[in-house]
Amino acid sequence: MSDMGLVIVGAAGRMGQTLIRTVHAMDGLRVAAAVERPGSSFLGRDAGELAGIGTINIAITDDPLAAFAKADGVLDFTSPDSSVEFAGYAAQAQIVHVIGTTGFAPEHEAKIRAAAHHATIVKSGNMSLGVNLLAVLVEKAARALEASDFDIEVLEMHHRHKVDAPSGTALLLGEAAARGREIALAEKSVRVRDGQTGPREEGTIGFATLRGGSVVGEHSVILAGSGERITLSHQAEDRGIFAHGAARSALWAHGRKPGLYSMLDVLGLN
Ligand SMILES: NC(=O)C1=CN([C@@H]2O[C@H](COP(=O)(O)OP(=O)(O)OC[C@H]3O[C@@H](n4cnc5c(N)ncnc54)[C@H](OP(=O)(O)O)[C@@H]3O)[C@@H](O)[C@H]2O)C=CC1
Numbered sequence: 001m002s003d004m005g006l007v008i009v010g011a012a013g014r015m016g017q018t019l020i021r022t023v024h025a026m027d028g029l030r031v032a033a034a035v036e037r038p039g040s041s042f043l044g045r046d047a048g049e050l051a052g053i054g055t056i057n058i059a060i061t062d063d064p065l066a067a068f069a070k071a072d073g074v075l076d077f078t079s080p081d082s083s084v085e086f087a088g089y090a091a092q093a094q095i096v097h098v099i100g101t102t103g104f105a106p107e108h109e110a111k112i113r114a115a116a117h118h119a120t121i122v123k124s125g126n127m128s129l130g131v132n133l134l135a136v137l138v139e140k141a142a143r144a145l146e147a148s149d150f151d152i153e154v155l156e157m158h159h160r161h162k163v164d165a166p167s168g169t170a171l172l173l174g175e176a177a178a179r180g181r182e183i184a185l186a187e188k189s190v191r192v193r194d195g196q197t198g199p200r201e202e203g204t205i206g207f208a209t210l211r212g213g214s215v216v217g218e219h220s221v222i223l224a225g226s227g228e229r230i231t232l233s234h235q236a237e238d239r240g241i242f243a244h245g246a247a248r249s250a251l252w253a254h255g256r257k258p259g260l261y262s263m264l265d266v267l268g269l270n
């Protein structure tokens with residue numbers, strides 16, 4: 001069988017460059033095209049040279065429709081509005097769309113669900129094996145420990161360039177805790193605390209966000225009881241873990257029927 005051809009959108013970004021290196025090195029996959037925005041200073045540059053692996057004869061283009069038409073799938077770590085647009089194109093082309101972008105509003109999520117009637121979409125706030133396994137552990141811990149005894153807080157730190165908060169991973173871990181507690185996260189999350197907050201409300205899930213320097217991604221879920229505390233955590237040391245998960249998702253999704261899947265489906269952890 002021929003290699004699966006993938007379009008990397010946002011090819012010049014931190015994840016885009018990591019994806020170019022990962023896909024180029026991986027058996028069964030090839031870089032079919034690399035896309036940046038119209039007007040980008042990277043247009044026309046060779047995607048391999050930009051990613052530090054030498055020429056791969058793929059010039060960065062601003063034409064996603066033409067790129068999607070000749071590919072089997074798309075790896076997308078861009079922005080919420082762009083990912084919604086790309087999901088529409090992936091639906092038209094009836095191909096695989098792996099979405100790693102974070103920071104979606106409910107309106108974006110609804111449009112992605114609609115696109116998944118025709119595209120095979122894998123979407124996750126964190127594509128690493130470690131974080132998805134952590135989510136399974138968090139769900140179990142939250143189920144085992146009563147809300148009256150243990151409070152749950154999610155703490156995250158990322159590099160100074162990150163534009164959304166809480167991180168997609170923090171929300172994914174919060175959702176896992178909420179599943180364990182059989183509550184709706186949207187009704188029980190406390191995303192900001194400032195000033196005279198009053199005491200902590202039992203059963204809520206709190207979020208705290210740190211930003212600075214070059215931190216790739218650190219997450220802790222703290223289950224705090226009286227006299228003891230459990231901390232489940234993950235440190236990402238290299239963006240390659242996310243790119244590897246995205247590439248693996250594309251291979252898993254290839255030939256599968258349209259729908260909206262998660263990394264838990266890909267990893268068989270669901
Ligand atoms: N799920 C996961 O495992 C992970 C998710 N992420 C998420 O991925 C996203 C990107 O992160 P990161 O790589 O650090 O960000 P960067 O800003 O470094 O990269 C994003 C790139 O996408 C480009 N882009 C945006 N919109 C378009 C468009 N319409 N067409 C073509 N190119 C576009 C940007 O161009 P421009 O600068 O011109 O806008 C930029 O080059 C974030 O949402 C982040 O949270 C990151 C790591 C792991």
Ligand SMILES: O=C(O)C1=N[C@H](C(=O)O)C[C@H](O)C1
Pocket residue numbers: 102125126158162166167168169170216217218236
């Ligand atoms: O923006 C990032 O860098 C990351 N974003 C994802 C998130 O929002 O959780 C995943 C990872 O932590 C890196």
